[in-house]
Amino acid sequence: MRVLYLGASDLSSTSRHRAEALRRLGHEVDLLDPYQAVKRHTQGLLGALHYRTGYVMTRRVIQRWLADELASASAYDVCWVDNGELLSRSALLQLQIRARQLVLFNHDDPSGTRDRARFMTLRGAIPTYDLCVVVRPMNVREFRQLGARDVLRVWMRYDEVAHQPLDATRPVDAQYDNDIVFIGRRMNGEDRDLFMLALIQRGLKPAIWGDNWQSSKVWPALRPHWRGSSLSGQAYVDAIRGAKVCIGMLSKGNRDQHTTRTMEIPAARGLLCAERTDEHLELYRDGEEAVFWSSPEECAAQCQSLLADPVRREGIRQAGHRRLLINQVGNEDLCRTVLQRLDQLKAG
Numbered sequence: 001m002r003v004l005y006l007g008a009s010d011l012s013s014t015s016r017h018r019a020e021a022l023r024r025l026g027h028e029v030d031l032l033d034p035y036q037a038v039k040r041h042t043q044g045l046l047g048a049l050h051y052r053t054g055y056v057m058t059r060r061v062i063q064r065w066l067a068d069e070l071a072s073a074s075a076y077d078v079c080w081v082d083n084g085e086l087l088s089r090s091a092l093l094q095l096q097i098r099a100r101q102l103v104l105f106n107h108d109d110p111s112g113t114r115d116r117a118r119f120m121t122l123r124g125a126i127p128t129y130d131l132c133v134v135v136r137p138m139n140v141r142e143f144r145q146l147g148a149r150d151v152l153r154v155w156m157r158y159d160e161v162a163h164q165p166l167d168a169t170r171p172v173d174a175q176y177d178n179d180i181v182f183i184g185r186r187m188n189g190e191d192r193d194l195f196m197l198a199l200i201q202r203g204l205k206p207a208i209w210g211d212n213w214q215s216s217k218v219w220p221a222l223r224p225h226w227r228g229s230s231l232s233g234q235a236y237v238d239a240i241r242g243a244k245v246c247i248g249m250l251s252k253g254n255r256d257q258h259t260t261r262t263m264e265i266p267a268a269r270g271l272l273c274a275e276r277t278d279e280h281l282e283l284y285r286d287g288e289e290a291v292f293w294s295s296p297e298e299c300a301a302q303c304q305s306l307l308a309d310p311v312r313r314e315g316i317r318q319a320g321h322r323r324l325l326i327n328q329v330g331n332e333d334l335c336r337t338v339l340q341r342l343d344q345l346k347a348g
Helices: 014-024 044-052 056-070 089-098 120-128 137-145 192-201 219-225 233-241 260-267 278-283 296-307 310-327 331-347
Strands: 002-006 028-032 076-082 099-105 131-134 151-153 178-183 206-209 226-228 243-248 272-275 291-293
Touching (some): 002 014, 002 089, 014 028, 014 331, 056 120, 076 089, 089 099, 089 120, 099 331, 131 331, 178 192, 178 296, 192 206, 192 296, 206 219, 233 260, 260 310, 272 296, 291 296, 296 310
Parallel strands (some): 099 131, 178 243, 206 226
């Protein structure tokens, strides 16, 4: 199958991971990166402006770029749009000329309230897609209300290659050998910094990687535990597999009940310790395949118990990885599911 793929192309992006998964399945994939097309228009303060105004002012830039890129292109079976925040209805009409079917995959929350302005362009284009793939149950109803022709809800994903340790028997570097790790940015209004502080105050020593932590009002207490900015590639995998316990946080503003970390941590051979939600409980058995908590105090107690019992810890870690494979939540699984749904739509 010939696939035209529009999404971020940098090697560490989950968008690129999905494009590579399509290639691993034997499809011919042409990857175009719309973010590169608007790069000079989205730097610094100008980028913040476009983000907050739904990329309305970059629509013509994208349309001209697509016209140039598609001028000599032949026909595609599918155009896969990852995220879609930059592509207006007019841009999709250009793509329809070259591709028989258009599919959108978005694992953010474009129909929610937190990023409503950011996804203005995307929401206006929803009725043009043959299929929209989302990750939250409420997104299904909301996308249909926005005019979606067909909506498929899936779990968030890990990548079968990018999140696989190159050598699971190789010891990690000393910086990644930690009792507890949290990898993620500090988000305004989410109190992740206060959560980490609560663990520290109970005698735990979480290693923190990610951006924006310096802006926390409790930064002096967190600073000894901050190891650096965001991780990617094998550094990300090593930080997970090198830790005895891996904390998974949700974004309440994004209406999360699970995240990509929910899959990536067991994929990288880590032990998932995350907030207790209905979706987490559907994915893993609590205390057997992952460990869940409902407060910082319970999280601290869970971590202390796990650190004191290496045999139980190892059993949960291995069981979590086995369950991950049973759940079939990799990018290759996603690509198969989406393409099968498109085939069904085509068959009528």
